[in-house]
Each structure stands twice: as C-alpha cells, then as structure tokens.
Amino acid sequence: MSAEPERALRVGIAGPVGTGKSSLAAALCGALSDELRLGVVTNDIYTDEDARFLRSQGVLAPERIVAVQTGCCPHTAIRDDVSENLLAVETLEAAEGPLDIVFVESGGDNLTATFSPALADTQIFVLDCAGGDDVPRKGGPGVERADLLVINKIDIAPLVGASVERMVSDANDRREGRPTFPTSLRAPDDVVRVADWVRGELARHRAGELVPADPGPMAPHVHAADDHHHDHEHSHAHTH
Template identity: 70%
Template structure:
C-alpha cells in the first residue's frame, strides 16, 4: 500500500548563529533527497534575498521552489514572535505545488542568522534543526541554550575544518549529547558521504512520523538549561 500523505508538508525549521552553514546544510539536504521527495525552501533575511539567491545558484531545486522572506526585523521575531510572513510564504508555496499536482513532502524554513536563543514557534515548524559549526569554538555546545538543548536535531557542522581551528570534534559532539539528554546529534561535513546519509536518514524518519501522525511538534521554549561552574544544571525562564 502507498505511504499515507498528510494534508500538508512537513515543515522543518533550520536555525543557528550567523555563519554556521544553515544555507549549505539545506543545500546538502536537497541534493541528498530531491530525487525521492518533493522539496521546497523558504529563506529569511532582514533586508535581502541573498540566501535564496545562493540556493538557487546551487541548482539544487527549481528556482520557484525557493522563496524568500525579507523580515525587516530581528530574525528571532520572524520565526517565533510574529511568524505571519513566513507562514504565508510556506502556505503559498505548498498551495502552488499542490495545485500543480506535485504536493510538497518537506518545506525547509531557514532562519536568518541569530544567536543561541533562536527557536521556531511550533505554529511555523513541525520539527527544528539547530546548527553549530566547529569554527565557532569547541565549547559552544556545552554552553547550552534552548536550540542546543531541545531542538529535534543538533548538527555540529563543518567538521572537515576542525584540524584548522584546533577543535576536537569527538569532544564537541560528546558535550552536545550531554547537553541534549539523548536527543540526536549529527556531526556533519558536506564532503563526508556517511554524515550526509545520516542527516538524510533523520529527515526521512521525521517525515515518516509526520505522515503517520506520530510526530508532535515540541516548543524548545525560552527556558534554557545551562550548567554552572560547580556542575549543577538549572533552567530559568527568560523574557523576550
């Protein structure tokens, strides 16, 4: 029997600080999965469509499958506090392709570069990927934050750069896993086929759960667990 299809695509948010490789990660996912899934992308920038233009230039998808939102405001606001422009862009993209007879399986929504507190509203994203990179420092993962601790997947990106920036990838991944309490972590290099396959398999698994009605979006929320110098961990609510 054919796999059941939900009424709409899986909406997968991709967040993380500036320069961690969110656009290249999305390009990697699209290269790995575009032959088997119908994909679309919505990018976020404050005053430009540069990320969308980059992805179109990569030739990973038909240009019209990549839509740009110019938020005109803090990237965090556009993916969490007032998601209306993004939600309109996602729903329009889905509607256009459904009307054309090729309904989308996954829409990837890329946040504009933000800080370690950036998370998607569950009204916009069904699942969230948070991206760090080794060039940002090996200690970033253990510093915590809602995205690091509670996103559906944490990606430690650009692992091929580790020898050049003096980062121990195994230690960084171990710190990330400790911060996440067993939630999945992928150490990724777009030049490493095994890590790309691991990322693609994770997307497939979330899509299967979404189609089966077995995936419930979880809001990472503003309460971020973090570790003090004495080794104790706490969660505090922070106002935004």
Template identity: 55%
Template sequence: MRPDRHDPDDEPTHSHTPPGRDTARLPRPPGRPLRIGLGGPVGSGKTALVAALCRSLAGEPQLAVVTNDIYTSEDADFLLRNGVLPAERVRAVETGCCPHTAIRDDISANLEAVEELERSLPPPDLILIESGGDNLTATFSHGPVHHQVFVIDVADGDKVPRKGGPGVTASDLLVINKTDLAGQVNADLSVMARDAEDRRGDRPVCFLSLVENPAADEVTAWVRDRLGGDR
C-alpha cells in the same frame, strides 16, 4: 492555514515557545506537507546544508524551501544559483528585523510563504524553512515547523555546546557542522560530543562535514525518517 477557513493545522500568529522549554511539535495533519526548520548562528552552514538536502532528496519527496534574510534574498539566491531547486519551489522572506522574530514571535510572513507554495505547486511533501543567521537563543515556535534542526559549527571552538541555549538543548536534531576545521581551530570533537550529550540527553546529535560528506547522509536519513512518520 488560511485565515478565512478553519483548519486543525492553524496556529496563532504569535505562537511562542519560551527559551529552554520542551519544543515538541504539533502533529502533522494528513495531506499537509511536513515542515522542518533549520536555525543556527551566522555562518554555521545552514544554507549549504539545505542545498545538500535538496540534492540528496531530489526526485523523492516533492520539496520546497522558504529562506529568511533580514534585508536581502541572499540565501534563496544561493540555492537558485546552485540549481538545487526550480525557482518556483523557493520563496524568500525578508524579515526586516532580528531573524528570530520571524520564526518565533511574528511568524506570519513565513506562514504566508508556506501557503503560497502549497497553493502554487503540486502538493509538496516537505517544506524546509531556513531561519536567518542568529545566535544560540534562536528557536522556532510551534507555528511554522513540525521539527527543528539547529546547526552550529566548530569554527567558534568546542565550547559552543557547553554554552547551551534552546537551539542546542531542545532542537529535534543538533548538527555540529564543519568538523573538517576542528584541527585548524583546536576544537576537540570528543569534548563537543560529551557536552552536547550533557545538554541534550537522548536527543540526537550529528557531526557533519559537507566537504567530506556533501550528501549529508546522516541528516538526509533523519529527514527521510521524519517523512515516514512523525516520531
């Protein structure tokens, strides 16, 4: 995706997916890494899920991560402190603006981080791109990722899937996280499941507690399936 050469994987810098539209991704060209984006509201557990995926996939694909924060490298620092990847496999993007801008409107900083990882490492198989914490309107454009995971959590109550938004309705995988807190916040998981199905149709939904399942088995299996072929 370097601007000085033609590549079928190049996308316009300002590639944009209007909220609520189908977010089917462009196919991954042979020999290029699969890019999976993780978005969701502040505190939904995106960074913890990235860390869990890095641990669960260790030694399988060649893996790298790009994180997005507004003015800090906090999420990248968390991954490095927890030793989930060597430092050379993590890049931190400081967006300096609303998090959705860097994943949907002006994606150049993320594309540059991806290119730097591709140049500096043995060819990676998978790059996880974590958005900064945003709200239910956050969604990746077609440019930076081939698939999008959207993470919400039960702490905000069981009404969240019903509220919709492009992340909830059109992401390739919806993760409803922190299910171990449902009893403490009076969230009905069956209501969340019903409303998620109503909003998403046959798009997959995963209920997750990293306290009870630190390997995030179902999400890890979904990522492995994407690595096996873009479906």
C-alpha cells in the same frame, strides 16, 4: 491508521551566522529531490541572498525557493510573529504543491533562536567548529532542545583548534537523548545520515506521530559549577 497529512512536513533550520544553514539546506535538497517533492523558504533581514545561493546550486527549480525579508531580528519571524513565514509556506504549497517537505531556513541568529511549533514540525539547529568548541557547553534552547543538532564543518576542526569529541560530548550532556550529528557537508556519508533523519521525520509526520515540541524562547537551565559543586540558573541571552 492515521490519514496522510494534507500539508508538507515543515523542517526548521536555525543556528548562528555562518554555521552552514544554507549549505545544509542545499545538501538536503540534493540528496532528497529525486524521491521527494521539496520546497524551501529562506529568511534574511533585508536581502534574498540565501534564496539566491540556493537557486545557484541548482538543487531545486527556482520557483520552489521563496525568500522572506523579515526586516527584523530573525527569531522574531520564526518564533514571535510567524505570519509572514506561514503565508510564504502556504503560498509555495499552493503554487507548487503538493509537496512532501518544506525547509524553512532562519536567518543567522543566536543560541536562543527556536521555531514556533506553529511554523515548524521539527527543528534542526546548526553549529560549526569554527565558532568554538565551548559553544555546546554554553547551551541555550536551540542547542539543548532542537530535534536534531548538527555540529558542522568537522573537517576544519584541526585547523581551528576545536575538539569535535568535546563538542559532541558536551552537547549530549545537555540534549536528554536527542541526536547530535558531527558533520562535514563535503562528506557524502554525513549528508546521507542527515537526509535519513529527515526521511524518518517525514515518516512520523505521515503516520500522524510527529507532534511539534516547543523548545521555549529563552529557557533557563541549571548545571553544576565545576569548582564549587553548586547549582545555579541562568539563561543565555545574546545581543545582536
């Protein structure tokens, strides 16, 4: 049997602005903190607003929540040069450890945002219904190859004219069997479902079975055009 890892499981949480990354991190900390030793590293460009929000929720001791101010596009700090985030994670573990899980929350970014496997052992990508129910069909590395895709705020889908069924179906068409969870963080059962998935990843980490996959920074994909039945390739690059 493999020896238990010497460091915490690192769970990356990424997604566009406003999809509920901080709220998901808070909900997971609330669901898991009684049984596991947790820490959080947040990323903002110029502020520590996400860290202050999490501290205000009272889900962890304030010293377990650390802010990184990237001063650059969020994906740079979670993928291209992860040194500042790695230092934050390692410093947090040294000061507060041993820890079981460190959640690393990216700043709001676009559909190409993914974590370097040197930073995150497993990755959650968060979309929301208010962003449009066509977003999963547009794809991108975060949507297609994150270990878990959370489609958040399903409770407001009727108010914004979004089809949750369409979003889940389009996501599943792209994700090659990786899980997609339609979620409302106001629904306790939905939070439990995501927390159970995190527990499963922790068990795999402790057993030495979790090997971080690299989703790729700007992976192109091919799909059939609806009208012309031919394949074409493109990458979903977005401006900031």
